[in-house]
Amino acid sequence: MPARNHSQWMAKPPLADDEWIDSRIYSDQEIFEDEQEKIFKHVWVPVCHESELPKAYDFRTTSIAGEPVIICRGPDDEVRAFLNVCPHRGMLIERRPSGSFLEGQPSGNPKRITCMFHAWQFDMKGNCVYVAREKEGYQDRFCKEQAGLRRLRCEVKFGGFVWVNLDDKPSVSLEDWAGAPFECLRKTLDEEPLEIFHYHKAVIDTNYKLWHDTNSEFYHDFMHYHNRVTGFNDAYFARNNEAFPHGHVVVGTFEVNYENYEGFESRGELSFPHLPPNQWYMIDLFPGFNFNLRGSALRCDTVTPLGPDKVMIEFRGLGLKSDTEEERITRINHHNSIWGPFGRNLHEDLIGVAGQGTTMRPGTEERRILHGRQENQTIHDENGMRHYYEEWGRWVDRSPSQPDQAYSVRQGVAAAE
Amino acid sequence: MPKNGYETAQAVRDTIYRASLALDDFSWQDWLDLCAPDEFHYMITSFSPEIGKNMIYLQGSWKEMKLMVDMLPKHNTDHSPLHRHTSVYTVDVSADGKTAEAVSSVVIYQNMLDGINSHIDSGESRLFLVGKYHDQFKIEDGVAKFTKRDTRLGNRRLDKGSHYPI
Ligand code: FES
Ligand SMILES: [Fe+2]
Helix, strand or coil: CCCCHHHHHHHHCCHHHEEEHHHHHCCCHHHHHHHHHHHHHCCCCCEHHHHHCCCCCEEEEEEEEEEEEEEEEECCCCCEEEECCCCCCCCCCCCCEEEEEECCCCCCCCCEEEECCCCCCECCCEEEEECCCCCHHHHHCCCCHHCCCCCEEEEEEEECCEEEEECCCCCCCCHHHHHHHHHHHHHHHHHCCCEEEEEEEEEEECHHHHHHHHHCCCCCHCCHHHHHHHHCCCHHCEEEEEEEHHHHHCCCCCCHHHHCCCCCCHHHHHCCCCCCCCEEEEEECCCCCCEEEEEEEEEEEEEEECCCCCCEEEEEEEEECCCCCCHHHHHHHHHHHHHCCCCCHHHHHHHHHHHHHHHHHCCCCCCEEEECCCCCCEEECCHHHHHHHHHHHHHHHHCCCCCCCCCCCCCCHHHHH | CCCCHHHHHHHHHHHHHHHHHHHCCCHHHHHHCECCCCCCEEEEEECCCCEEEEEEEEEHHHHHHHHHHCCHCCCCCCCCCCCCCCCEEEEEEEECCCCCEEEEEEEEEEEECCCCCCHHHHCCEEEEEEEEEEEEEEEECCEEEEEEEEECCCCCCCCCCCCCCC
């Protein structure tokens, strides 16, 4: 087709209703606020890995949908999560990203979570154990027993990740939420403890869903020289995108030929437990969490939306806790070769979504974003994104292709179900 | 300080500054020529208080770095030039004068070209990375060649990252 005039450009694409979406879902402030309220405050979020707080009294801080969260490990080895908000005058209780409560703080004692402001102290179960000059100020009207922290749903699961849900009554348990997509790697991830070796973050001027889309579609392997030379063969094109309830997708495995990239090596020697050499599995969890296992290293991406056009992505790399020093270095090198901040692929992926963010700034005219490739749910089929946006539509009650209208099952999906 | 220690320290500084210019210019071969091919080991590292670990973000031998830069034309990349300000803080020459170690401070700016929206940002300089170079050298005929460079970054937020040696 030749270049189009404005009405041709804005016309509905000649595809089924579920095969395209409206770019306003990537740029609209109201939709972003809906997502924070209706999605992120109610889903299970993998906030960190338990090896980030390996010892009793270790803690880690994070946030979900703008709410500050603290995770700590008690003397009973239990990992618990609380709002990182002081019940007195709302101070952020712990300001550091991680640390240990075994050390006393300027305002408080060892083994206590202390708010520096007026020295209220809490134990690892979130009980308030000290209110400074309690009786003098509150007499019999209020006491520390009424000043506990806000506890949050928290579970350590699927390879030792720490999952938190801001909703006290999640619509489904964590097992029912993510158990089915994790089935392909459950034995592998739970055979022995994992350990984190890599952390970095990116703040990109783009919508968080564009990052998740990129993690869920492999058609963009054309952008990655590495993936073309190590991947494109019959087994690659036969890989399946399998949709799971709750908007999740799993991309099935095949054997990657890492040696086809000059200077790179097979990862066969250091495969994760129960896996044949050089396998590559990808689990994409709604609304923006990704677990990516390439033979010898596991990567996990977590999105934290900061605005309709801004996202923080945290990148983690993990190996086996039992690694020798030499094995660990090899895993780190494998991880970094494509996934590190100076690796071959990650930089390309991030340029991709930054470019999309540029064309979809708030205030730009809406665009039709095509998700219409149909290839029997194999690797370059865009069914992963189609499946995701049906779930998204249900959660925010908006049509992905007409976001100012309420959600109703879209045409292609209705036909498929 | 060994005999000729002053000249050796000057040779070390000279190599560090020439490497900075070569890296600024993306003159990869000029940079590699300042490194001893059989011994050179390159690293980008950082300590993460978030996970409480020293991390390696990239590492490789001379040959691996050469392969990496030779492959650049096959990769999509952010072509924004990087400009660094390097200050050599300390140079320690060994007693026999055959090796040396140096610590330098480095600040790297990204001179925006095509990374995000060139119409708006091209021509602008943004702070990209800060860190220290921990370098090791061998000294032959008064010339200092890198045997190791550890670029220790202060950053864990790296945004789009980079395909370039830093
Ligand atoms: S705000 Fe925390 S003790 Fe007062
Ligand atoms: Fe990619």
